[in-house]
Amino acid sequence: xxxxxxxxxxxxxxxxxxxxxxxxxxxxxxxxxxxxxxxxxxxxxxxxxxxxxxxxxxxxxxxxxxxxxxxxxxxxxxxxxxxxxxxxxxxxxxxxxxxxxxxxxxxxxxxxxxxxxxxxxxxxxxxxxxxxxxxxxxxxxxxxxxxxxxxxxxxxxxxxxxxxxxxxxxxxxxxxxxxxxxxxxxxxxxxxxxxxxxxxxxxxxxxxxxxxxxxxxxxxxxxxxxxxxxxxxxxxxxxxxxxxxxxxxxxxxxxxxxxxxxxxxxxxxxxxxxxxxxxxxxxxxxxxxxxxxxxxxxxxxxxxxxxxxxxxxxxxxxxxxxxxxxxxxxxxxxxxxxxxxxxxxxxxxxxxxxxxxxxxxxxxxxxxxxxxxxxxxxxxxxxxxxxxxxxx
Amino acid sequence: xxxxxxxxxxxxxxxxxxxxxxxxxxxxxxxxxxxxxxxxxxxxxxxxxxxxxxxxxxxxxxxxxxxxxxxxxxxxxxxxxxxxxxxxxxxxxxxxxxxxxxxxxxxxxxxxxxxxxxxxxxxxxxxxxxxxxxxxxxxxxxxxxxxxxxxxxxxxxxxxxxxxxxxxxxxxxxxxxxxxxxxxxxxxxxxxxxxxxxxxxxxxxxxxxxxxxxxxxxxxxxxxxxxxxxxxxxxxxxxxxxxxxxxxxxxxxxxxxxxxxxxxxx
Numbered sequence: 337x338x339x340x341x342x343x344x345x346x347x348x349x350x351x352x353x354x355x356x357x358x359x360x361x362x363x364x365x366x367x368x369x370x371x372x373x374x375x376x377x378x379x380x381x382x383x384x385x386x387x388x389x390x391x392x393x394x395x396x397x398x399x400x401x402x403x404x405x406x407x408x409x410x411x412x413x414x415x416x417x418x419x420x421x422x423x424x425x426x427x428x429x430x431x432x433x434x435x436x437x438x439x440x441x442x443x444x445x446x447x448x449x450x451x452x453x454x455x456x457x458x459x460x461x462x463x464x465x466x467x468x469x470x471x472x473x474x475x476x477x478x479x480x481x482x483x484x485x486x487x488x489x490x491x492x493x494x495x496x497x498x499x500x501x502x503x504x505x506x507x508x509x510x511x512x513x514x515x516x517x518x519x520x521x522x523x524x525x526x527x528x529x530x531x532x533x534x535x536x537x538x539x540x541x542x543x544x545x546x547x548x549x550x551x552x553x554x555x556x557x558x559x560x561x562x563x564x565x566x567x568x569x570x571x572x573x574x575x576x577x578x579x580x581x582x583x584x585x586x587x588x589x590x591x592x593x594x595x596x597x598x599x600x601x602x603x604x605x606x607x608x609x610x611x612x613x614x615x616x617x618x619x620x621x622x623x624x625x626x627x628x629x630x631x632x633x634x635x636x637x638x639x640x641x642x643x644x645x646x647x648x649x650x651x652x653x654x655x656x657x658x659x660x661x662x663x664x665x666x667x668x669x670x671x672x673x674x675x676x677x678x679x680x681x682x683x684x685x686x687x688x689x690x691x692x693x694x695x696x697x698x699x700x701x702x703x704x705x706x707x708x709x710x711x712x713x714x715x716x717x718x719x720x721x722x723x724x725x726x727x728x
Numbered sequence: 729x730x731x732x733x734x735x736x737x738x739x740x741x742x743x744x745x746x747x748x749x750x751x752x753x754x755x756x757x758x759x760x761x762x763x764x765x766x767x768x769x770x771x772x773x774x775x776x777x778x779x780x781x782x783x784x785x786x787x788x789x790x791x792x793x794x795x796x797x798x799x800x801x802x803x804x805x806x807x808x809x810x811x812x813x814x815x816x817x818x819x820x821x822x823x824x825x826x827x828x829x830x831x832x833x834x835x836x837x838x839x840x841x842x843x844x845x846x847x848x849x850x851x852x853x854x855x856x857x858x859x860x861x862x863x864x865x866x867x868x869x870x871x872x873x874x875x876x877x878x879x880x881x882x883x884x885x886x887x888x889x890x891x892x893x894x895x896x897x898x899x900x901x902x903x904x905x906x907x908x909x910x911x912x913x914x915x916x917x918x919x920x921x922x923x924x925x926x927x928x929x930x931x932x933x934x935x936x937x938x939x940x941x942x943x944x945x946x947x948x949x950x951x952x953x954x955x956x957x958x959x960x961x962x963x964x965x966x967x968x969x970x971x972x973x974x975x976x977x978x979x980x981x982x983x984x985x986x987x988x989x990x991x992x993x994x
Contacts, residue, residue, distance in 0.1 A: 382854030518866030716876025
């Protein structure tokens with residue numbers, strides 16, 4: 337049997353509500369800082385939810401998404417110094433941008449270009465142009481699992497030898513009137529308007545929903561031998577990818593955590609490691625009752641007595657939806673690099689229903705670890721788990 | 729070799745590969761004037777009658793939660809899987825879709841509440857508009873709802889993904905399905921594409937973007953596993969009979985695996 341290609345990370349970039357680059361965001365994540373505040377994209381007076389996790393950039397709609405991609409993918413590409421060409425592909429987790437209310441009310445007739453700019457694959461083309469990548473490109477749209485799946489697809493394409501490198505990640509921006517109204521009516525959003533900084537509280541007994549966010553994350557992934565041949569600096573290895581469906585309900589996760597557990601198990605098998613080899617789990621941890629309970633059951637099922645440290649960085653930056661898998665993948669790379677496991681902001685009183693997970697709260701925890709696993713679970717029931725490894 | 733073991737289809741010219749091919753070969757067209765599109769320069773569309781979700785949806789009341797593309801996808805997926813003994817816990821599911829599904833008018837009352845002579849009164853969305861806004865609409869318009877509903881109704885729990893775009897999205901889904909089986913990540917895979925562009929909002933956007941073919945709608949699903957019939961090579965789409973089928977055009981050629989030599993299947 338041919339030995340499969342190892343895949344390494346040679347570039348990372350992220351834009352989050354906590355910072356406009358990876359290092360600034362990472363410092364704030366580790367410090368447990370808050371990225372949630374009053375909505376500024378529109379006037380939310382009278383709305384049931386008047387806060388979100390917005391990035392400190394001006395703009396909205398496709399222009400904002402484009403700027404997020406420009407910054408995050410640009411940072412990753414700049415760090416990797418990746419030469420483009422036909423052996424470089426692009427895979428992006430993204431959804432269609434929402435049309436402005438003026439269009440929906442037919443107060444303004446959009447141009448052909450403006451309509452085309454809403455398409456979900458627009459960020460993919462943008463990244464391909466930035467990277468000079470003429471290899472395969474694809475756009476994954478699986479709600480909150482989108483960018484995790486994009487990274488998984490990139491891993492598989494490199495392993496198979498279809499390409500030598502992939503730029504993979506995701507982008508989303510959901511601080512918009514219809515999204516806020518829709519998700520609040522669904523009962524999915526925290527309504528802690530009097531204290532937005534404490535609204536996103538994954539695994540906490542008093543959690544009441546997630547916080548809509550904005551951001552982008554990108555990674556440059558390469559075959560190990562290709563990175564070595566050009567002398568690229570390796571930040572981490574990408575060792576495993578797992579994916580499953582819940583086949584349960586559109587809005588809920590199964591209480592037995594079955595689908596999430598399957599996704600984590602497959603990722604560990606793919607990485608060729610045992611549960612006790614994982615030194616950190618970056619949970620999907622949305623701060624909803626359903627997800628956090630179901631995910632903790634799944635973590636118990638997979639890791640049992642191994643009890644790896646667990647945190648959800650959505651406490652700091654809310655839920656970046658199609659971008660969350662990629663941003664949290666970048667966080668895992670940095671946790672491996674720095675030997676520092678970020679805390680879950682606002683986790684004051686762990687929910688007993690979530691069992692006895694080793695939840696990191698308060699301060700970041702120093703720990704030299706070999707492997708980190710990150711989860712992303714989407715509305716509709718798609719689950720994705722990625723395993724990253726330390727260098728050396 | 730990974731080949732096709734079954735095909736399910738829902739189209740404006742029939743719900744079996746054989747019927748679709750026979751009617752295409754007979755020169756039939758599904759394109760007809762649509763009342764909804766009467767104000768467009770070309771009001772024709774290839775609309776699928778129904779479809780009847782009866783056998784494919786466990787709870788009939790859930791039908792209102794499905795976007796149109798998912799209503800087409802469920803019978804197509806169900807027909808492809810019918811009679812096959814597959815381990816659905818491990819079965820892969822790879823789906824191609826177009827843009828975000830339209831809201832099919834459910835948001836209209838809420839949006840109407842925003843309209844004022846001065847422009848848009850956003851505060852109305854917090855009041856009367858909010859009450860009128862359908863709670864499940866944000867989820868119903870997510871691009872992965874085809875995958876979600878097929879997974880839920882067919883009990884599929886394996887590796888999965890939704891690719892967004894045109895025919896190239898179906899090519900990506902098909903390639904990932906083949907490789908997932910080849911590489912042993914799934915024993916078999918259900919690969920599909922579903923699309924509906926016949927509502928006014930979608931059709932109007934296509935016109936504004938310069939599209940000239942009338943819109944259509946369809947779903948095609950295939951079961952891939954070791955053995956079976958080789959996947960036929962793709963050809964250029966023929967829109968004259970069915971309209972623009974978006975990503976489904978990237979999977980129509982799979983029908984040739986079960987109906988040999990259909991002259992008009994791309």
